[in-house]
Every structure is written in C-alpha cells, then in structure tokens.
Amino acid sequence: MQQTTDIITVEHLSHSFGDKAVLQDINLSIKKGEFVTILGPSGCGKTTLMRLIGGFLKAKEGKITIARQEMTQVPPHLRPVNTVFQRYALFPHLNVFENIAFGLKLKKLPKEVIQKKVKKVLKIVTMMDYEKRDVDSLSGGQQQRVAIARAIVNEPEVLLLDEPLAALDLKMRKDMQMEIKAMHKKLGISFLYVTHDQEEALTLSDRIVVMSDGKIQQIGSPTEIYNEPANSFVADFIGESNILNGVMLEDELVECAGLQFECVDKGFESNEQVDVVIRPEDIYIFDMSDAAQFSGVVTSSIFKGVHYEMMVTTHEGYEFMIQDYHCFDVGKTVGLKVKPFDIHVMKKERLCNTFDGTIVDKSHVKFLDNVFECPESANFTANTEVKVSVAFDEVTLFDSEDEGELKGVIRLILYKGNHYHLTVVVEGTDHIFVDTNDIWDDGDRIGISIAPKCIHVEPA
C-alpha cells in the first residue's frame, strides 16, 4: 500500500567499476511530488546512483522501480525520467526553441502542440523572449534554465538534477535555488537532486540522503539531519560541529572533554562509549563568571560576517569551535555553557578496527591481504579464521608510502577536540581508522604499520 505513493524505489542496489565498489546495498524510495537530495562529498557515489536511476549505467546488482515498473535494465530513452546535466549539455547546433522541442519532436507531436508546450515551459523558467536565441549566446544561468525547460517539457514523473548549479557563481546559485524550489511547487513532480553543497541541500529538500563511501549514512528531513545526525560523518559534513569522544554515565548524563554534562539522550548502556556533537552556535560564551559550566582561553577569533568564529581551548585541554555575535579577544579567559538540549549523543559505529583474518602460523596472522607478526600463541592452528582487532591509536602512519606494511590514502579527517580521527583507505577498498595527534591532509598517500603487540587475535 506504500507502493502506491512511491514513484521511485531502489532496492539492494550495488555497483562497481572494475573491482572498486562504488555503491553498496542502497535502499531508497522517493514519493510522488517529493524533493529528495542526495548529498555527499565528491567520490561518494552520488552521481553513480543518479546515473543508475537515469539508465546511463546498467546496475550490476539490485532493483530499480520507476512508476511501479521494474526498470533496472531498461535503456534511458524508455524511462519516464528526465535529467538536467551538470554542464547543461544543451545541443549547440540547435537554438533555444529547438533544444526544448527535441524530446517532443521525437514523440512526433503535432507542430501546434509543440509550440504551445515550449511556450508554456519557457514561461515557467522565465525565458519567454529567448526562443530564437543561440544557446552559446546565453549566460550560465540562462543555459541552466533552458536545460531545465528541456527536461520538464516532457512531463517526466521524476526530474533528475545532477549538481545543476555547480558552475554558477554564489549569488546566481542562491537565486536559482529559490527558482528551482518554486518550480518544484508549481510542477508537482518529484525532484531528485544531487549536490555536494550541504547548504543547498538544507535549503531545497523535503528529504536528504547523506552518502559517503558508497553507502547511505542517513535519510531524513533537513532538520533531522542537522539536529539529530546519525553518526559523526553526518555531523561533520552538515554544518560546523564539535565532535568529541564521550562516555554515557547514565541516562541523561554524559562525560566528555573531561567534564560531565547533562543531556536529554537516554537508552544507552551505562558507560557506553559514544560520540558527542555540540554545534558551535549552541555554546554560550561570556566573560568569566559563576554561571560558567566550564572555562577556556580564546586562541583565535575570525569575523565571518554574521558572527565571529572563535576557537577556545578549555582548561581540560580540549578545543571547541564557538560562534557568537560578540567578539572575545584572543588570550582572554572566557566562561562557557551548553544547555542539555543542545548536546547530541550518537552511538559509535565502531570502538576499534576489526578485520577478518586467517592464521598463518603460531606468530603470524593474515588480514588486509598482508601477513602481520602478532603475539605468539600456542593454540593457533594454520588456516583458522579469526577476528583481528587493532585499537585506533595503535596504528602508525608514515609520510612515505614505501614504509610500513600497507599503503593507504587519507580520506576523511575528523577533529575530536584534542586529536584527529582519520579514515584511511587501504589498497583502494578496505578502511583503517586511526587516532593521531599529527596533522595530515585529505588525500595524503601514506605508509601504514601495526606493531605486533597491538594486534589482538580472537577466534571468529
């Protein structure tokens, strides 16, 4: 019965280029008339997902249903969707009218009907007097409008938009956002919008699908995504945030940054390790007084237009980003306070690195396609499958790729107040998570080593 309002459903969709998995088990449904945004950093698989829905790629695994019909292997020209491409992809040899009429002419509609329909969409995108213009003579924003008109004139069930505003400057982008939103309301069809711009996603969408590493991290309304991020990736990617390691002491009491905070989250086990998110605008900053929950010293202060963005190091040694309308000078000791409602506690996805491995001999274990030395144990027999675990802070990174046992690329850096939590992609597929105090850059190529005594082996 839910099926009747879902215009697109994607079930267990996976895709890979060569042996590199780009999408893993994607499940998603889009309702009729809904504005859904797929949001994620570049390389997260969002464009691949859209190209699969558009039919430009053939799905390797899973099922795509559009308008209640199975369309997984249907070629693009037979799907009831139309696409607005990233770089517009207007046909340069045709003028504005001919571009928009392209789809209608293929359907062999009578001339008068085509004329009428083109006129109508030109009015929707406010480009009435441009019919005879060459597309190359139009500005970026105007080309974008023609591209949208060319897609919606075919009255698709769903309009796919692949980063349609990426090539426009900021001011133009904001204007077009409003226009796209208005168009969505007027047309009443579903929009599936792909972007890496979180602000754009928050502004436009009914629902946001946050993606990273080929997986859906969270699906929710803009306010849910912002206020209740499902994990530290979402919290970090959407807006600014302070993310810290914490321990849930009891219901509504969490310890983090060396302090205890009242909060509103419950249902955790006692002493469960958690991630704590505090948005920089939710920390009150004021001259030191009795009202302070904790205190710190301002280490930097930058004017950002609407507010000042300040970094404050607390006396416990943790760094917080704080946004406030008032400026506090660098070097000043300030009082800080956070209300229980503004503390968001999230379950940790993992507490340490775990790998599937096999025993090689008494003192060696194989995982991540590599043989590692490990503490000797007599009850190991070769070729048994085991679970290997390595703590985040027991992984050593080297500047040079050639040092260490493994090569990797740093993919994601999360600042946890007093240390960095890195996601490192090993040999293109596997992940190692590393806690470190050293500063690395996204995309750095590194060597990885794990000391034998840090490798913990348990039976699978």
Added chain:
Amino acid sequence: MIKRILSSSYLGLLLVLLYAPILIIIIFSFTEAKVLGNWTGFSLKLYASIFQGGIHHSLSSALWNTLIIGLIAAFAATILGTMAAIGIHNLQPRSAQAIKMVNTIPILNPDIITAISLFLLFVSLGISQGYTTVILAHITFCTPYVVLSVLPRLRRMNTNLYEAALDLGATPFLAVRKVLIPELKPGMISGFILAFTLSIDDFVVTLFNIGNEGLETLSTYIYADARRGGLTPELRPLSAIIFMTVLILLLVINRRATKKKL
C-alpha cells in the same frame, strides 16, 4: 631596418623558388605554343579547348575517373573515419592512445610501401585490378586523415550531449544522427576535403593498383603522356585549374580550422 629588408627578401626568394614551377605552368597556360617555354602571345585558346571538347578523349576520361574516384574514396573514408574516431574516443585512455598511434602509421608510412603492400594484398585476395582496387586503396590511405580531423571535435564535445539525447527519448541511433553527427559535421567536412585532395593528388599508390585494363587517372595519364614525349598542351591549363582548386580547398580548410578555435 636593413635586417627587416633582408629577412623579408629572403622569405620572398624562398617562396618564388618554391612556386616557380607552378607559376611557369600557369603563365604558359595562357599561350598557344605546342612546346613549353615558347611564348607566342597571350591566348585563352587552351582553356577554351578544354571546355569545348577539343580535349583528347582519353584526357577527359582520366579527369572524370580522378574526380569520381576522389569523391567515392573521400565519402567512404569520411564515414569509416568518423565511426573509427567515435570508437577511439570511447575507449579507455590507454587503448585509445595505442589505436591513435596505429592510426598515424599509415600517414607516416612512405607511399611506395603502402602502394606495394596494397598491390600484394589485392593480388593475394584475387581482386582484379581496376576501379575497385584504386578506390579501396584510396579509402585506405585517406581514412586516417579523417580520424585525425574528427577526433579533436569529439574531445571538445560535452560528454553529456549524447546521454542528453537518450534522456530526451532518442534511441541510440537517433541520438547519433541528431546530436553526434551535427556536432562532428565541421570535422567531417574538413576530413572529407582533405581526403578528396589527397585522392586526386595521389600517383604512386594509384599507379600500382590501377592495372592494365586501360583505366587512367589524371596523374597516371600525365605520367604516361610525358614519357611518350612532350606534354599535351592542354595539360597546362588543366594543371593551373587543378592547382587553383586545391588551393581554394586548402584555404577553406584553414578558414574552418581557425574559426573552430574561436
């Protein structure tokens, strides 16, 4: 100042030496003398005799053969070359690089090698020499040039154009016809003109594959004529006309090339 005069007069001298043979042919096309080098006063009689059928029957048929072979070869090479270019463009970068290199080998290969190898190929396949072999041979050496003139056009094209056409409901065939071909047309036309001039210009490959059934193209005719002792006087105006035609075609190609860059 002196340096400038010297350098420009050097360039002038160079150009005069380069074009002197052609200039002489053109100049002596405007006189009636049977022997090249005798000036017997200005006359357009040789030009008139070309167009009034005074021309030898064998010369006019050689001219027609040249044009027909050129048009057919250029047309076929344009189609084959365009298809090949589209294919190369959609390959993985590494294999595309390899195929592009293979494509340039026939261009750099000496004509005589191409001629002999095609001759041997046709003989071993048992294709009797004549129109067919000449046209096949011309298509062979023209196609790489078409590939080279279409590829840059493809590289500049927005990669989403073809997908946009599919998205709007075009079948793959219609998408190629209505979007890809119009986009590639300038490159295809340049390639066609280039192939045509190469074909009418060719002597070595033609000579080897033309057989001895009496088929003559302009180049083989002139060669035979010259060996028989003395050129037919009408060849002078004919050469002048061909030179001018090729010159104009080349100017057209160059104009198109500079226009594309804008």
